[in-house]
Amino acid sequence: MYTTSEENYIKAVYHLQQSGKNVLTNDLAASLQTKPASVTDMLKKLEAKDLLLYQKYYGVRLTPEGKKLALSIIRRHRLWEFFLVEHLQFGWDEVHEIAEQLEHVKSDLLTDKLDEYMGLPKFDPHGDPIPDSKGRMETQQQICLLQLKPNQGAEICAVSDQSTDLLEMLRLKQLQIGTRLEVKQHFSFDNSLEIKIPNQPPFSISEQLAKHLFVKLK
């Protein structure tokens, strides 16, 4: 079994190595809010446990075992985020800290039962894919419309609130699953967005609406 600290390092390495490059000591220190010297210590320990390969001065890469562990931590994190938002009515911006604690509860049976309880969700409330019990996950990137970069083509693929008020609004604005769109501008003042749908003039939507809409990139 691994400690909470070891799990946090493995998770951080996983995320940082998505760029393709080796993961460097300083980047890990920044990401984990700790000092480079502490990172070096831990990297040696994790290499001894065969979770990663460590080349002095040249950074690290996860071994297959390390990657497997990372995916299981990410699975727990995202499942709990889903639970907090969809079942306990947390806002999707309030859940990260709590999920950071819950992800370290060690019980595969718990993880799998929670997964099943919620209907084997494929994406967490931020649109990130949830690995299944074998570590596989959908590659299709689903992100919240609020996070979509301007002029990036995308298509609505999920709505995170099923209230009649929301659905009524979507119907009137002709927004539905599959609708193609682009964000033209993001106004920081109120987080409202100016969006453009093909064959229609641009119009604006509120932060409250946008946060419930998820898109996949095209």
Next chain:
Amino acid sequence: MYTTSEENYIKAVYHLQQSGKNVLTNDLAASLQTKPASVTDMLKKLEAKDLLLYQKYYGVRLTPEGKKLALSIIRRHRLWEFFLVEHLQFGWDEVHEIAEQLEHVKSDLLTDKLDEYMGLPKFDPHGDPIPDSKGRMETQQQICLLQLKPNQGAEICAVSDQSTDLLEMLRLKQLQIGTRLEVKQHFSFDNSLEIKIPNQPPFSISEQLAKHLFVKLK
């Protein structure tokens, strides 16, 4: 904020001091599966934090602040046990270890939302009362029939499985909420119980049945 280890000590002191007597170093060591020397160290630390009063060689008692902390930990533990059994379909005997981990997740908001989500339950699956957000709990002891001591008068107050098979069986044996009974004998071989209902000859029931019946003491 308190460490997991500190929380475990406080919880152990709380349970041990229910007997009324001061809690002794050796008892804590046994209960926490650690050595007396380690306990002494920690007790000094907890006294410095005003969670308990420590008299060398004479044991400890919780301060009001310590008691408040203990109740909040017990609240979290029992709420999670309830969730695991009633929502995730764990057996009531499988949940303790997992709840031991979940109880240390620190977020009052999480605890209160979980409580509300489950309908503010008053007792956990073992029949132990769940403290509310202010630390109050029902005094009425609800315990599993399997734990009831022989010749202790009691009354059925809950049934933890609502399957038709079980309910049919209860009807035939004339067992229902409110029925008074006593355990006459407990057979260790198969955990079956010989029970006595007023105005009826004694009869025996299986472990499988008894584990779903909860009684309150009279």
Next chain:
DNA sequence: AAATATTTTTAGATTTGCCTAAAAAATGCG
């Protein structure tokens, strides 16, 4: 009440995860 046994505390060590400060390696630039 003295001797013995038990319980508890102290003293000193260990492990984990972190730190600072200084040394060493790699990188960047004139």
Next chain:
DNA sequence: CGCATTTTTTAGGCAAATCTAAAAATATTT
């Protein structure tokens, strides 16, 4: 290239939580 800067590692230390072994206090027995 060679010097300066940045990055990384090493060395030594610290705090938390544990341990063992020995000493001190309390309890029990005769």
